[in-house]
Amino acid sequence: MSTENSVFSKVAIHTFTNKPWNLEACIAHYTRAGVPAMSVWRNLIDPAEGGVGIEEATKRVRDSGLAIPALVRGGFFPWPTVEERQNAIDLNRQYVDEAAALGAEMVVLVVGAVPGLDLAEARKQVRDGIAAVADHARDAGVKLAIEPLHPMYAADKSCVNRMAEAREICEALQHPAVGIAADVYHIWWDPDVEAELRLAAEQNTLFGFHICDWRVNTRHLLTDRGLMGDGCINVAKFRRLVHSLGFEGYHEIEVFSEDYWAMDQEKYLELILQREEACR
Ligand code: ZN
Numbered sequence: 001m002s003t004e005n006s007v008f009s010k011v012a013i014h015t016f017t018n019k020p021w022n023l024e025a026c027i028a029h030y031t032r033a034g035v036p037a038m039s040v041w042r043n044l045i046d047p048a049e050g051g052v053g054i055e056e057a058t059k060r061v062r063d064s065g066l067a068i069p070a071l072v073r074g075g076f077f078p079w080p081t082v083e084e085r086q087n088a089i090d091l092n093r094q095y096v097d098e099a100a101a102l103g104a105e106m107v108v109l110v111v112g113a114v115p116g117l118d119l120a121e122a123r124k125q126v127r128d129g130i131a132a133v134a135d136h137a138r139d140a141g142v143k144l145a146i147e148p149l150h151p152m153y154a155a156d157k158s159c160v161n162r163m164a165e166a167r168e169i170c171e172a173l174q175h176p177a178v179g180i181a182a183d184v185y186h187i188w189w190d191p192d193v194e195a196e197l198r199l200a201a202e203q204n205t206l207f208g209f210h211i212c213d214w215r216v217n218t219r220h221l222l223t224d225r226g227l228m229g230d231g232c233i234n235v236a237k238f239r240r241l242v243h244s245l246g247f248e249g250y251h252e253i254e255v256f257s258e259d260y261w262a263m264d265q266e267k268y269l270e271l272i273l274q275r276e277e278a279c280r
Helices: 023-033 054-064 082-102 119-140 163-173 193-202 235-244 265-278
Strands: 011-014 037-041 070-075 106-110 143-146 178-183 206-211 251-253
Touching: 011 265, 023 037, 023 054, 023 265, 054 082, 070 082, 082 106, 082 119, 106 178, 106 206, 119 143, 119 163, 119 178, 143 163, 143 206, 163 178, 163 193, 178 193, 193 206, 193 235, 206 235, 251 265
Parallel strands: 011 037, 011 251, 037 070, 070 106, 106 143, 143 178, 178 206, 206 251
Antiparallel strands: none
């Protein structure tokens, strides 16, 4: 990238953005394109999903020289039974260990929700689950970043839908390892978003910042995100805001899109970087 000294030189790409690429391809192409960092999705690690395993992943990532803002993703704490909730806690401790091995700054938490389970109860289970993992994360030098998800995911993916709910968990736990990943896709519509970003910065809980765009006429709830400039989010405004608040982390590009996955991924990466430059 051309602007080494720019405030926006800290750009990262989530590997799921280039879903057709495996870990080796992500590393090769990002490195060649001058992308300094990538957030690693667990499908590239977990052998059950075709990944290379944590030992091999760690070796490749460490050899690559790429910075790793985040391992994505942990969470999913609410469950109907105590056993399932404990299993979720154990899994999240494992993800913390994986993040530490990779040298990732944080594990992003998609906190979970259970259809039919009262949302307030689900949020309590999330708070309890994060509390049970937080010391382990601190000891491993890894942060836990709660990612509020757009309310369209409230039934089954996240009972935390606004920055405010994430903040309430952070305030309840008061734990240095627990903070927030703010993704413009999920929070752009929130009338309190600027005030909450400001509060998160003041409380030192703004850990992660994800960018993409909201396509008007979204065709699929999960896999129709836009690249910056495709939709209605003023991404540049958000980037300037978090910068003005003292955020020094990576601006992580995270796009799930069947349309873009169908493209030649090298051409797509060029487009990603053009769009990133255009929304500074
Ligand atoms: Zn995100």
